[in-house]
Amino acid sequence: MSTVRIGIVGLGNMGKGHAQYLIEGQVKGAVLAAVSDVRPESLELAKQTWGDQLLTYASASEMFRSGEIDGVLICTPHYDHPKMTIEALEAGLHVLVEKPAGVYTKQVREMNEVAAKSGKVFGIMYNQRTNPLYAKLKELISSGELGEVRRTNWIITNWYRPQAYYNSGGWRATWAGEGGGVLINQDPHQLDLWQWTTGLMPKRIRAFCGFGKHRSIEVENDVTAYVEYENGATGVFVTSTYECPGTNRFEISGDRGKIVIENDRMTFWRLRQLESEFNRTNTESFAQPECWQFDIPITPGGAQHKEITQDWTNAILHGKPLLAPGEEGIKGLTISNAMLLSTWIDDWVELPINEDLFYEKLQERIALSTVSSGQGESR
Template sequence: MNKIRFGIVGVGNMGSIHADYLFNNQIERAELTAICDLKPERLQWAKEKFSDKVKLFSDAEEMFNSRLVDAVIIATPHYEHPRLAIKAAENGLNVLTEKPAGVYTKQVREMNAKLQKSGKIFGIMYNQRTNPLYRKLKDIISSGELGEIKRTNWIITDWYRSQSYYDSGEWRATWAGEGGGVLLNQDPHQLDLWQWTCGMPKRVRAFMSFGKYKNIEVEDDVTAYVEYENGATGLFVTTTGEAPGTNRFEVSGDRGKIVIEDGKLTFWRLRQSEREFNREYKGGFGAPECWKCEVPIDGEAEQHKGITKNFVKAILDGTELLAPGIDGIKGLTISNAMHLSAWANDWVELPINEELYYELLKEKIKNSTYKKNNESRKLDINGTF
């Protein structure tokens, strides 16, 4: 095999982007050979755009069995990601899924186990892992130059969405259609980067509002406090109802502080660790000498294309995945914990009680406007129609 033949399941907003760059040969050693979508209008769009050069399907399993593809990109609504990933792997295909990995960790844990057992390459579209800002942050933290982490703080409120955005699809911002709000739709990248660079917390206390700013049933305003195993603390603040918003990620450690904001990484670097200074200094008022360093960032974020390029290399060359699919459960665990904490108005320890989360989510789905508007359609155990 010297070229990977891709099939795409779902050509909505994201799937159409993947289809376009693959069809136009922007990924070396990859080509677009098939597209699947349930909606006739999307298949008509694909027919007009790609002519007869791409085979079209209305059934995903039919495409998986066609022998026309070696790998699939799954770009469907969230609930369907695990089911389709498992089916694709069972048919011997490599899988690259859009974020989030799924809606609840019980579902995603099953997917991870089956995909690992399949032996196929499994990736997730965490395209922000290609961003050199966050790669540099991870490098500095991993190298020990920042010292032991004391505090993390991410304010990510530049996700403004209008009511017309939510009204553009009846599934949007519903428990049955999307499985959550800002945490499931907008924030999976930030939740992943948070744990990718700083590690997983051990417990979470979250406060959130549901339909606070718009006429929706899921969360649109979240403030969460977390604690880490080493005693460090963290704060995550997000919303879709604020304009203008802020995107500022701050990590404080024993040897200084790093801030990512406005496309820059700034390192306030201590010449001596704070703990050493505290032990040795006898002058009363005082603080360690600090240098403000504008850290140079090399390269550019290749975004979705970068993840797809890496995925192709993993299949053909054995290159390590930048975003392994099994990592998707980590950020999802944090968001599930935030939901559980808000629903119970209490602390939630990690790992979470997956069965409790699943049962509470099913109650949300049962009362969802999307389900009630589609009562003639059967809701399966995974919460999808």
């Protein structure tokens, strides 16, 4: 195979965006061969926009079985991600799925098991992993430059959404339509980066979620969570969609100092000596380790969505390892599920979570939801 023929399922905002850069030839070794959408008007517009040579299907299943594509990019509503991925893998296709991996880990775990047996390349659209800021942070932490991580703190409250945004689709901000709010819709990238850059998954979580806070919606739009890690480190994650102006500040404290990412800059307060070593040898009551403050130079780049698609294409054609393996989508989702479950039961949640209990609690909320199923694509 010299070229990967890609099909796209779902022509919402993200699906159309992926289609455009593929049509423009911005991904080497890949071509857009077909699209699928349940809305006839979307398929007609695709033909008008990208030409009559583009194959269109009203049924994703039909496209999967057509023999006209080698891989598929899934851009459907959240609940459909696992079942679409499973169907495509079982049809012998490589899969790149939009985030989040799904709504609940029980379903995503099944998807991962199918992927592991398929022999196909399975990726997830974690495009923020291409951001040079977070790539550099991961490098610094994994190399030991920061020392052992002791505390993480992410305030991500610049996801401002007015009521008009929620009113624009009946499926938005509903348990049946999206399966959650800010954690499942806006924050999947941050929840992924939180664990990916530090290399740490929480061992337990205590969260407090506000549902419909300052907005007329069903789901969570305000979250404050405290986490504990196996190595004794702790973390805090704060997010919302109603604060204006909001903040996006990620701070990681380690044995060698602290790193802060804010306003597209990375600042390192680096201790000349490990704090643990200083503390062991120091004899002065109010002494502190010598500390240097400087900005970490960041190489420009990070092509976001098309870079992940290129990475996936390279894995298919050349066997290169994925930057964002699809199986890793369950990690950030586990954290968000745990935050919701902690709020629902008003208690700590140990990881791995009780998947059956989460599913049961989610179904209770879906039963009371204002819509019966997802009708669109959320961002």
